[in-house]
Amino acid sequence: MPSTGYTDIAAHYRRQIMDGTLAPGDAIPSMRAVTEKFGVSITTANRAFRMLKNEGLTVATSGVGTVVASRPRVAFTGAARLDRLTRTGKEFAAGETSSNHSAALRSCADPDIADQLGIDLHDEIVIRWRVFRKDGKPTVVALSCIHPRALTSVPEVLQQGQLKPFWQTTYRERTGRTITRSPERRGARLASNDELAALEVEVPASAAVPVLVLHTTFHDDEGPIEVWEDVYAPGLWQVASD
Template identity: 80%
Template structure:
């Protein structure tokens, strides 16, 4: 049986924190509990806890010990939310939510999105837009650009408001086709006026505000079917978990 290392222990508690099982302010298990749970030495347990502290997951609190840290400037990717949804049934960590869900049928005017979807520029696509929030503050403007062929299978894509269950699960159930995703692509550009308004960034009209942008392309057996574009509020850290 493989021996448990300190990185394995850190990964265990990192996921519990990411999934919201351990919330900010919660006390971490004692060193004795960790050594007994994983049958490791106190040195190994200490190394795991030092790793979590270095990564910003935990902090030392006088009179309490090690507690889960508050990470207001850290926001997960869309892919990480889906993985969390599959693990726990909930895509959000404590304090996180999504608002302003809007669906529309539009001509694709972005050459990069058209290329990722394998369509011609100005072909129609389904666009679903929402804003993610943490403790009430907007963190991410998220855009789903969906190939028009998906609409024949999931007409609910044009329904306003949040879709439950996640539309890809409905697509898989109705077609039997698996949907996979490509690695996330990270870049930066200047935010447009609509994005700044949605993120509640108050700057002069002429101000140039750089933002982190993530693209994630999803595929089924017939080719690309969806592209996610996530635009992060300035000053936030992004983690894939």
């Protein structure tokens, strides 16, 4: 049986924080309790605690010990949100909300998105836009670029406002097709003015603001069906599910 490493312990508590099982201000079990629970040394437990602290998920509090940070500088990936929804049925982590939901049929002018969707540049796609917030503060501008063939089975993807249930769930139910997810791709670029406005970043008009960008592509048996583009607010860590 493989031994438990400090990254496994950190992943265990990271998932609990992401799922809301451990809320801001909640205490993490003591280091001694962690060593007993996982059968590891105090050194291994300490490394796990340090990893969570360095990610901005926890803080040390005098007289209490290690607690979940009240305003962690962390934004979870779209894949992590999907994993949480599958595991717990919870759409949001503690303190998380979304706003600015909108949808439109637009020409795809981004060569990378067109390539990922397997379409020609300037073909029409469905674009869904939303902003994720943590404790009211914008953290992620999320863009869903959906292949137009999805409209045949789920015309609701052009509906304004938040879609419930998740449109891919409806697509699977109506078509019987399985949707799979490719590994996330991470990169960086300069934020557009619209993205800076949505993230409430105030800078001079001539300023160049680099942002972390993450792409996730989804496929069914006919090919690519959707691409997520997540743009993260400056100063945030980005953490996957594990």
